[in-house]
Amino acid sequence: MNQDIEKLLEKYYEGETSLQEEKQLRQFFQQESIPEHLQSHAAQFRYFASARTQHPSIAFTNQLANKLSAPEPGRIISLTSWSLRLAASVALLILGFSAGLVYTRWQSGSTGTVASSTDEQSALAMKKVLMFEHLPKTSASERIQAVNQSYDLTQVDQEITQLLINTLNFDANVNVRLAACQALIRFENEPDVREALIQSLKIQTDPNIQITLIDALVAIKEKRAVEEIQRLVQDKQVLDVVRQKAEEGINQLTREGNTPS
Amino acid sequence: MDLQVFKQRILPVQGRLFRLAQLFLRNREEAEDALQDVLLRLWTNRQQLDAYHSVEALAVQMTKNLCLDRLKAHTKRKATDDTALLGIATEEVSPYRQVELTDSNELIRQLMDDLPDQQKLVLHLRDVEEYSFEEIEQVTGLSINNIRVILSRARQRIRDNYLKVNDYESGH
The missing domain is CATH 1.10.1740.10 (RNA polymerase sigma factor, region 2, helix turn helix motif)
Known part of the structure; x- marks a missing residue:
């Protein structure tokens, strides 16, 4: 046995022993009684065996385990490969552009609807106030304001002109009728409005409005009104001033009709 | 992973x-x-x-x-620390020199410290961690023959130095 060990030791110092043989040597030198002449070899083998039992402290391993598991949730999204980073940046770019596009489109669309909606709103408010059924509930100044709202409208539909015509003919207050008359003159191009203005001459009894109507009809050169104005001239109940104005109007209308020829 | x-x-x-x-x-x-x-x-x-x-x-x-x-x-800092430590160590250890076990371990440790880095590493991997030559090759990049030579030198050097210290002490 001892001779074996001596041979092994020789091989050991030459670096020729196998792992198995080295293990044998370490085991041999771990025992209590070692022959005197081999005693001097014992120290290093004992050192190797004891060095192998060294381990990091438990506190350290715990601390390490915490460090390893703690940052885990935050690290899930890590763009490691280049292709992934590139893809992400391109995706972001596309997203930004499309978002911008959608936003501008949405904004231009909304400004259009906003303009028309204000139109609609004022028209709606106007209709509400001028509705015939609401007449007793609204004051004259409110109704004048509503009529004046028609100046804000860029385009009108038949409903509104009809509403104004009704106001002109049937409103209880002279000033409201006058306002409606002036508002209607703006829409002279509508055939309905022209017709209504002519018919209104029959209905109106207030000289102010009669004069305004005559002026308006002359201004828009409505020849069909001549008959009605003629009737005013012959009506004895109508004020002299109005009749005079009517005569002037007829002269103007007929003269204008003749002069070009 | x-x-x-x-x-x-x-x-x-x-x-x-x-x-x-x-x-x-x-x-x-x-x-x-x-x-x-x-x-x-x-x-x-x-x-x-x-x-x-x-x-x-x-x-x-x-x-x-x-x-x-x-x-x-940390060479500089280390150097001063080490001399201080060694001074304390020798002072403290020498009375216990006769108490064989822990003491000789400490001595071998110091002798290993004195080895060049490469010998130290190869000897440690082989005799403490029981690495095969192939495994040592993977870590160090040295050829197996080279590793044998280094290992042999390191082992002999440890033994020689150990004997020197012991002879010096027994002669004392």
């Missing part, structure tokens, strides 16, 4: 890495610090680990390099 796989593959090796770090740094706290550094680096680069043939060899290499770097960075 998720945490579970990482724990299975790397953490069993941490004892080895720790002993290696301790071999170079000679200080428990610093060795633990270096070990933690190495393990966290491995963890952050865990995606690339699969590409390596042997993660253990890589870890051992990293530990060795890190320790040598730290030694270099």
